[in-house]
Amino acid sequence: MQKVPFTTGYLTAHCGDDAYGTLDGYKAEGGYETARRVLKKGTPEDLIETLKASGLQGRGGASFIAGQKWSFMPGAEDDTGPRYLVCNADESEPGSFKDRLLLERAPHLLLEGILLAAFAIRAEKTFLYVRGEYGEAIRVLTRAIEEARAGKVLGPRALGSRFAHDVVLVRGAGAYICGEETGLLESLEGKKGQPRKKPPYPAENGVFGRPTTVNNVETLCHVPHIVEKGADWFRGIGTAESPGNTLFGVSGHVVRPGLYELPLGTPLDEIVFEHAGGVAGGRKLKAVIPGGLSMAVLPAGQVDVPMANEFLRERQTALGTGGIIVMDDTTCMVRVACIITHFFREESCGQCTQCREGTGWMNRIVSRIERGEGRFEDLALLKDVCAKMEGKTICAFADAAAWPVQGLLRHFPQDFQSHVTHGQCPYPGSFVLA
Ligand SMILES: Cc1cc2nc3c(=O)[nH]c(=O)nc-3n(C[C@H](O)[C@H](O)[C@H](O)COP(=O)(O)O)c2cc1C
Numbered sequence: 413m414q415k416v417p418f419t420t421g422y423l424t425a426h427c428g429d430d431a432y433g434t435l436d437g438y439k440a441e442g443g444y445e446t447a448r449r450v451l452k453k454g455t456p457e458d459l460i461e462t463l464k465a466s467g468l469q470g471r472g473g474a475s476f477i478a479g480q481k482w483s484f485m486p487g488a489e490d491d492t493g494p495r496y497l498v499c500n501a502d503e504s505e506p507g508s509f510k511d512r513l514l515l516e517r518a519p520h521l522l523l524e525g526i527l528l529a530a531f532a533i534r535a536e537k538t539f540l541y542v543r544g545e546y547g548e549a550i551r552v553l554t555r556a557i558e559e560a561r562a563g564k565v566l567g568p569r570a571l572g573s574r575f576a577h578d579v580v581l582v583r584g585a586g587a588y589i590c591g592e593e594t595g596l597l598e599s600l601e602g603k604k605g606q607p608r609k610k611p612p613y614p615a616e617n618g619v620f621g622r623p624t625t626v627n628n629v630e631t632l633c634h635v636p637h638i639v640e641k642g643a644d645w646f647r648g649i650g651t652a653e654s655p656g657n658t659l660f661g662v663s664g665h666v667v668r669p670g671l672y673e674l675p676l677g678t679p680l681d682e683i684v685f686e687h688a689g690g691v692a693g694g695r696k697l698k699a700v701i702p703g704g705l706s707m708a709v710l711p712a713g714q715v716d717v718p719m720a721n722e723f724l725r726e727r728q729t730a731l732g733t734g735g736i737i738v739m740d741d742t743t744c745m746v747r748v749a750c751i752i753t754h755f756f757r758e759e760s761c762g763q764c765t766q767c768r769e770g771t772g773w774m775n776r777i778v779s780r781i782e783r784g785e786g787r788f789e790d791l792a793l794l795k796d797v798c799a800k801m802e803g804k805t806i807c808a809f810a811d812a813a814a815w816p817v818q819g820l821l822r823h824f825p826q827d828f829q830s831h832v833t834h835g836q837c838p839y840p841g842s843f844v845l846a
Pocket residue numbers: 469470471472473474475476478481500501502503504505588589590591592593594626627628629631632807808809812
């Protein structure tokens with residue numbers, strides 16, 4: 413895979429340094445000292461309190477407060493059997509490529525985050541579930557886990573403490589739905605990756621029926637920094653509701669696509685025009701998807717928004733995974749809708765009628781509009797199909813399929829109407845569907 417350019421902050425400070433990927437190189441930067449101290453002298457309760465005080469929101473898409481999630485796990489009184497941590501490294505959201513950098517360039521930072529999280533929830537084992545296509549990440553992580561076992565970072569006395577922990581790497585098989593945490597748990601158990609009905613939630617009944625916490629790669633990589641520098645330090649970055657840095661992945665029609673580590677709350681227009689160098693080829697901006705393909709699009713006039721959920725919510729969209737997809741003024745939004753609906757139609761696991769049939773209907777309707785065979789009633793029909801999918805299914809996939817289509821209809825109805833009126837695409841310079 414192509415190497416991704418990136419700018420650095422505390423998370424990615426050493427990601428340009430090859431030695432940082434090795435145990436010795438990581439230790440040379442002070443790595444594992446925080447976990448060593450906590451595993452020897454700390455308590456799970458204090459660690460959970462620190463994480464809660466930091467306000468760290470999960471970076472896997474749903475922005476759930478990490479410390480709160482950890483506190484849902486049973487306490488020490490439950491000694492009925494093992495409990496597990498699952499690190500979600502499935503990263504399949506189109507437009508999202510932030511975890512890949514951390515997996516390939518900072519494997520020991522992730523392992524330190526895993527050790528701390530596992531200690532907090534008293535997990536004896538972590539399943540590290542990696543997207544099957546991430547071959548380089550799998551190679552790097554396999555070596556890092558072997559090094560960590562040999563160096564007694566992992567094992568029956570992790571980092572010389574009384575805490576026992578091991579990490580097992582599991583390679584996914586290329587299904588987007590296995591990123592949804594309960595689909596992932598099913599896949600881990602060797603079953604079809606179909607999400608589970610909730611409740612019970614994973615903290616009660618997770619992998620192999622045992623209490624489990626699922627955290628995203630980036631979420632876990634923040635943990636050693638928070639524990640080392642303190643919750644107040646973390647709260648001093650970002651916004652009051654959304655603290656810390658995050659990795660914004662910028663792709664599409666920009667001069668400098670890549671990963672930008674910046675505080676949450678950084679304005680979207682600053683990211684696009686300053687950090688990513690603006691729209692490529694001197695063209696005008698048409699629209700931006702702010703958080704991966706599942707999030708609703710923003711038109712050019714609304715990109716003056718801080719990238720944090722409390723602000724994005726007011727514009728009927730969300731941070732998602734921070735994958736920013738930029739589109740210039742040659743882009744046909746009906747073709748964008750074709751791509752989005754095709755993706756979701758292919759990836760639906762098919763358990764829920766609203767999702768299985770709804771994604772197919774959406775794709776058929778936008779495809780006929782794109783071919784110049786649409787009817788004016790199709791716009792209302794599309795909105796109706798979206799409304800029937802939202803909030804009615806086993807997992808959030810159906811919502812994630814409906815939101816981007818609703819956003820396109822909200823902000824760019826003229827693109828759809830023009831196709832219907834003229835029977836052809838009004839954007840001769842737009843990208844072509846394969
Ligand atoms: C359809 C779907 C796909 C998802 N894919 C991913 C993914 O690839 N990686 C990820 O970390 N979370 C993904 N999630 C979110 C997970 O279900 C879960 O919320 C997350 O892993 C929890 O980690 P966090 O609390 O650290 O963010 C997905 C959710 C849905 C509904």
